[in-house]
Amino acid sequence: MPALVLLGAQWGDEGKGKATDLLGGSVDYVVRYQGGNNAGHTVVVGDQKYALHLLPSGILSPGCTPVIGNGVVVDPSVLFSELNGLNERGVDTSKLLISGNAHIITPYNVTVDKVTERFLGKRKIGTTGRGIGPTYADKINRVGIRVQDLYDESILTQKVEAALDAKNQILTKLYNRRAIAVDQVVEELLGYADKLQPYVADTVLVLNQALEQDKVVLFEGGQGTLLDIDHGTYPFVTSSNPTAGGACTGAGVGPTKISRVIGILKAYTTRVGSGPFPTELFDEDGEALRRIGGERGVTTGRDRRCGWFDAVIARYATRVNGLTDFFLTKLDVLTGWEQIPVCVAYEIDGKRVEELPYSQSDFHHAKPVYEMLPGWSEDISKAKSFSDLPKNAQAYVKALEEMSGAPISAIGVGPGRDETIEINSFL
Template structure:
């Protein structure tokens, strides 16, 4: 049985939760391998809508074991709040597994994240202010706090004291803020330790054993390809690896075990936060995409920047992740548009560029080269086969498929879990 990586192929918010839900009945484990509560999934089950920020969306599927792996940074308060919220709605959360090696977001990093971003002013990155970046920095600086540290108070105190020596100097002398006391940090970190203790385990061992036993494991990326700290539009990125390679380092499962990589694209493009965005629309078309597509952040509520589909970044995502399949979401949002432009290349100071520019400056100055495709007016939300779609909608999908270079296996035609068209089996069982 396969190990599958599911990644966002643009700047995030592509609908990875829906793709995970589509696979839900066919998989045994869903693993979150990067990020924290700085992004979210919205999953619609029947007439119920669930907004998940830290938990893997597989927690909503009975029989699936959700895993928060070692590559994730955990805000304990947010985790408990999400668990309580789901349990109040009748969802069984006892199956959750949490890596003992995952790092915890201490309260001082949330404070530093917010004050640093304000201090940057016009040079701000556009972070969510949830302490994600500072916690990953602590991890690399080897002063981080892991879940396992919660169960040895002596070690925990030593680590908090060591971290605060430098951080309090920053707060006091650079940002003119009060110093943070060791005891208040310990109290906040230890508040939820016993609640999650039964869920804490060696997730590397459990996942390896599951694959040895022939179980199907889905690795679910937080954020997306263009937000990857190494391969995204740096410095306007997240602080972790959101591409397929991050599934290995973020979970302890080696690359030789990965069978398929599924990339999720919207039928157009959105972005939250700062940074260049070649196809961004600041006109009535952008308003249409934002309004019809309900483009407001699951976690932050911020309105998303909207633009036409960009196959330059699509080809880049295919190459960086090694995509075997694409899930195309929100095709229905384009209904009613007479013409639908698709960015097929960039103009960079008079030069046509067909692939992602290497230089940050070139990408910043890139303007889109468009190919216009005819739109459609028919309601497509009831379509369940590719042939049910209007001819022009089919041509739009086929042209994207051709330009991206990867087969589009699933098409989302509405927000509901059943509002999809399946062209190819995501587990590859139709390839024989």
């Protein structure tokens, strides 16, 4: 059963869109299994650049069926904005499937997200303000709105009323905001029902039948391992499970059907939002990585925090995801440094620690222990095979592979679809 999971092995923004697109022509289904439009993927096809926030990257691959699974939260306005934008550029989006069990991001979820984050002040999490967290909270509190609810006005109205009973009390009495009218929300959501109808499906059934027919299914995670609600740098995390286990619950496919788990690693490290980041740079090197790497969030537009490669979190990602392979991206960005530091361990309270500490306080105080690797000055963007890389670049890749605990099977040497070195096939 050829089911693959592809996910971020750092804090997100590793280049998952490029990796998914590389496989897109060889797979039958590409499935988003968690997150919402707080995730951003950039895919470069020829001289065209596509920024995807909610849609699976496979939507750009002819013959591939893109699927939004039950674990995703969907903002209908964002969904149709993306679909319309792709249609205007000649992309066929008619094969998209959306789970009827996926939860809807309502207008009041967005409002709650924004006012709550502002209220936290210095203690803010650094959310995107797009209503993702409050929607997942509603899901867990069993007052969430699902896609299928749009086709029963009575149920939809009851659910909106239940959700707003408490939220309006909080908005008016705690945050001094106006109450949100139930009828207004119901009317807005019902306005999407007919437009969504052609895409809604029992995606759990569709995907399991596809695997039974030996179709190739790729499960695409948003964000990254260190942003996982259970296994990330809590509380500075997302509200879902980007780790490999999330693919099973977020798409309704059993773990015995997963044949390969591919982690995407950037050749250095970045992070968006608040939270600890041991290798973060505040000097010219950090600015250079940001400038050369174009490190600006696809969804947020915020500058990404930049730092050297962290082998400790790479090993952690290998462990919690059961990674079988790595795809190393943006190796070309490191061209020009005489020496490249790599974090091989942490120093915490004077002690060397080689594994990710489970204690939030310890991780917050972790200082990177660096090993210096020789750099290279040659342009590597035209490299088509591993042997085409400069010797020092080859040594850098091999060192990262040994430190991270899984083979590096592909290397990104530029942003383009064809600027990738495949060492081992993922299929």
